[in-house]
Amino acid sequence: MTTTPHDDTATANLARTFADYAPSIEGRDIVAIRPRYGLMIDGEERDARDGAVFSTIEPANGEHIAEVAEGAAADVDDAVAAARRAYETVWRDMPGRTRAKYLFRMARLLQDRSREFAVLETIDGGKPIRESRDVDVPLAAAHLFYHAGWADKLEYAVPGMTGRPIGVVGQITPWNFPLLMVAWKIAPALACGNTVVLKPAETTPLTALLLAELAAEAGLPPGVLNVVTGAGATGAALAAHPGVDKVAFTGSTEVGKAIRRATAERGTRLTLELGGKGAHVVFDDAALDQAVEGIVDGIFFNQGHVCCAGSRLLVQEGIADELLDRLRRRIELLRVGDPLDKNTDVGAINSHAQLERIRGFVDEARDDGAQVHQSTRALPGKGFYFPPTIVTGLGGSEAICREEVFGPVLAVQTFRTEAEAVARANATRYGLSAGVWTEKGSRILWMSQRLRAGVVWANSFNRFDPASPFGGLRESGFGREGGRQGLQEYLTLSPVTA
Ligand code: NAP
Numbered sequence: 328m329t330t331t332p333h334d335d336t337a338t339a340n341l342a343r344t345f346a347d348y349a350p351s352i353e354g355r356d357i358v359a360i361r362p363r364y365g366l367m368i369d370g371e372e373r374d375a376r377d378g379a380v381f382s383t384i385e386p387a388n389g390e391h392i393a394e395v396a397e398g399a400a401a402d403v404d405d406a407v408a409a410a411r412r413a414y415e416t417v418w419r420d421m422p423g424r425t426r427a428k429y430l431f432r433m434a435r436l437l438q439d440r441s442r443e444f445a446v447l448e449t450i451d452g453g454k455p456i457r458e459s460r461d462v463d464v465p466l467a468a469a470h471l472f473y474h475a476g477w478a479d480k481l482e483y484a485v486p487g488m489t490g491r492p493i494g495v496v497g498q499i500t501p502w503n504f505p506l507l508m509v510a511w512k513i514a515p516a517l518a519c520g521n522t523v524v525l526k527p528a529e530t531t532p533l534t535a536l537l538l539a540e541l542a543a544e545a546g547l548p549p550g551v552l553n554v555v556t557g558a559g560a561t562g563a564a565l566a567a568h569p570g571v572d573k574v575a576f577t578g579s580t581e582v583g584k585a586i587r588r589a590t591a592e593r594g595t596r597l598t599l600e601l602g603g604k605g606a607h608v609v610f611d612d613a614a615l616d617q618a619v620e621g622i623v624d625g626i627f628f629n630q631g632h633v634c635c636a637g638s639r640l641l642v643q644e645g646i647a648d649e650l651l652d653r654l655r656r657r658i659e660l661l662r663v664g665d666p667l668d669k670n671t672d673v674g675a676i677n678s679h680a681q682l683e684r685i686r687g688f689v690d691e692a693r694d695d696g697a698q699v700h701q702s703t704r705a706l707p708g709k710g711f712y713f714p715p716t717i718v719t720g721l722g723g724s725e726a727i728c729r730e731e732v733f734g735p736v737l738a739v740q741t742f743r744t745e746a747e748a749v750a751r752a753n754a755t756r757y758g759l760s761a762g763v764w765t766e767k768g769s770r771i772l773w774m775s776q777r778l779r780a781g782v783v784w785a786n787s788f789n790r791f792d793p794a795s796p797f798g799g800l801r802e803s804g805f806g807r808e809g810g811r812q813g814l815q816e817y818l819t820l821s822p823v824t825a
């Protein structure tokens with residue numbers, strides 16, 4: 328978190344890295360929220376064919392923000408047809424340097440309008456404004472810049488191979504980083520010459536729609552980026568659509584499996600970025616102050632709604648009492664409350680349903696005899712809030728150790744040896760992230776070769792960079808986003824033969 332008294336935290340570093348892009352925030356009136364939003368298809372905003380709408384809610388107070396069109400199969404058909412036309416008539420054969428211009432323009436416009444995006448993201452999703460401002464929006468712009476830079480250099484992306492675009496890509500995104508996940512998806516897809524139909528999450532559709540508006544402002548040709556808002560059924564219609572050549576999904580493992588089955592029917596290309604149950608492994612030689620900040624950032628950043636959250640803490644026995652004592656004191660300092668307040672560390676839980684789910688996990692652990700320690704700070708009277716929580720007295724088989732809680736809840740276990748730490752860390756069906764805290768370089772290497780995770784951070788956590796491939800193993804999915812590896816997911820590759 329950016330508020331920590333220690334400057335040396337992962338998020339503080341991250342914020343510094345992207346500080347150039349960071350706006351300063353004013354009030355909620357910086358963004359003009361309309362009472363009603365339509366679908367964005369073929370460069371036009373329009374209602375769903377059947378006129379259906381849903382409500383998007385402000386998690387900070389539980390109130391209605393706006394009505395949003397709920398796309399059905401017929402609207403997905405229209406969007407896929409528009410994307411196909413744009414692919415065949417404009418985008419596929421456009422020189423990479425020209426495609427790059429549109430992406431650079433979008434990145435710059437996003438910087439120019441970054442306050443608006445940050446405030447809207449916070450209102451619609453509940454995350455602290457400091458995170459939207461210093462992480463989500465600047466990192467989204469950074470992804471657009473990074474991929475714009477690749478658009479005219481794709482022949483160098485995969486040595487020995489030539490790449491051509493795949494075609495129409497269906498992209499489905501979650502609610503935890505609504506704008507950032509959209510940027511992660513559309514930037515490589517468009518840079519590689521594909522056109523897109525995007526289905527953002529139901530609880531957080533507004534910044535994706537604002538980005539589509541911004542794309543039009545950047546002059547992006549109609550049909551290159553289409554947004555069909557809606558619920559799970561809208562996403563299912565997109566994933567199963569015969570006109571879609573590739574599906575890119577970020578979301579839960581359960582829905583990811585359903586999409587895998589649907590796409591397998593047609594042989595549609597697929598990448599899946601799914602859930603996680605990341606472990607922080609803290610050895611007794613670790614720099615404890617830094618480890619505390621990394622652990623706090625790893626699980627309380629974005630209310631713990633983070634796929635790669637360090638939701639399990641594995642601590643070596645000899646330092647367990649001291650580390651837990653420090654963590655308990657540290658969470659008392661976290662300010663939970665109004666996401667639009669610049670001093671807030673932990674904002675609102677994204678939805679009432681998610682709040683109930685988090686409560687369910689913690690209640691079950693308590694009923695099973697685990698010790699639950701929570702911050703004693705008062706929570707706001709309305710809206711969806713959950714206090715920073717640390718759960719101890721766990722054996723490892725409890726749901727809270729195995730399932731993705733996706734909330735500000737840390738499950739703690741201890742270990743004695745390196746081998747035991749690896750066994751415990753790997754005792755999960757997921758494989759997205761892990762963190763190792765130790766002063767010994769050889770131990771970092773030894774551990775990182777054995778931890779089954781797509782990303783292993785050493786003495787840090789939650790570091791992201793557009794140039795660095797991100798993705799999972801096992802039930803955390805497959806495929807990578809970011810870096811050259813992420814580009815390959817949006818290209819059809821053939822060997823270069825002389
Ligand atoms: P989710 O319920 O799986 O939903 C993700 C997206 O899929 C939403 O747009 C959702 O629409 C849509 N969807 C729901 N049912 C569908 C279906 N049957 N077919 C097609 N699409 C469908 O996940 P979430 O609750 O939004 O997000 C949290 C999950 O995302 C967590 O598990 C988290 O770990 C994961 N995540 C992973 C990464 C990563 O990079 N690995 C990054 C961020 C988040 P609705 O919103 O209408 O339900």
Ligand code: MG
Nearest residue numbers: 383384451530
């Ligand atoms: Mg909302």
